[in-house]
Amino acid sequence: MPRTAARLAALLAAAALAGAAFAQTRAGVPLADEATAARPLRMPDVIFVPTPQEVVDAMLRMANVTRDDVLFDLGSGDGRIVITAAQRYGTRGTGIDIDPERVQEAIDNAKAAGVKKLVRFRNEDLFAADLRDATVVTLYLLPELNRKLAPKLLAELRPGARIVSHQFDMGSWKPDREATVAGRKIYLWVVPPRQP
Numbered sequence: 001m002p003r004t005a006a007r008l009a010a011l012l013a014a015a016a017l018a019g020a021a022f023a024q025t026r027a028g029v030p031l032a033d034e035a036t037a038a039r040p041l042r043m044p045d046v047i048f049v050p051t052p053q054e055v056v057d058a059m060l061r062m063a064n065v066t067r068d069d070v071l072f073d074l075g076s077g078d079g080r081i082v083i084t085a086a087q088r089y090g091t092r093g094t095g096i097d098i099d100p101e102r103v104q105e106a107i108d109n110a111k112a113a114g115v116k117k118l119v120r121f122r123n124e125d126l127f128a129a130d131l132r133d134a135t136v137v138t139l140y141l142l143p144e145l146n147r148k149l150a151p152k153l154l155a156e157l158r159p160g161a162r163i164v165s166h167q168f169d170m171g172s173w174k175p176d177r178e179a180t181v182a183g184r185k186i187y188l189w190v191v192p193p194r195q196p
């Protein structure tokens with residue numbers, strides 16, 4: 001992994017651990033609003049860090065997204081990738097995020113962007129999500145999460161489906177294309193035909 005990508009991965013992972021420590025402290029000290037506070041299904045595997053808009057645009061171009069696609073963003077954060085695809089190309093999309101606050105934020109952003117009818121956001125663990133409808137999957141996770149996800153993507157996505165990842169590759173599954181945009185790496189894989 002290049003040094004900047006390794007630094008970013010370490011930062012994201014350290015921040016996720018810090019989040020877990022914070023959650024434990026909070027669990028031991030009851031807060032007034034705890035009963036009503038939205039809680040993740042479990043601790044996120046990686047914290048929310050948004051993909052810069054320029055990189056989102058390049059990812060959608062690299063995947064050649066059209067109005068005929070169904071795009072899934074796994075770990076969708078504030079919804080920007082799904083919302084941009086809907087606004088720009090009329091693409092139907094689903095965002096999946098384990099953090100209910102991110103899901104609500106994405107729903108609010110989709111309403112504000114006028115694309116509510118094209119998109120939905122689900123509070124779900126991406127590793128448990130049914131991906132079979134997706135023709136395009138977008139990722140901004142961590143190297144080890146991409147590697148863990150690869151067998152699921154190969155099993156559930158149709159041949160010809162495209163996967164685009166911001167910053168991190170998929171280990172031994174080599175990308176079909178890669179590029180650098182605004183200092184960030186982006187990678188594209190096309191799901192191969194199934195072996196008989």
Ligand SMILES: C[S@@+](CC[C@H](N)C(=O)[O-])C[C@H]1O[C@@H](n2cnc3c(N)ncnc32)[C@H](O)[C@@H]1O
Pocket residue numbers: 043044045046047048049050051073074075076077078079080081096097098099102124125126127139140141166
């Ligand atoms: C680095 S952010 C990327 C957000 C968005 N895809 C983007 O590129 O702007 C990763 C997101 O994944 C979510 N996440 C982490 N672990 C997850 C899991 N197991 N299932 C679903 N979402 C998860 C986090 O809550 C966070 O919003």
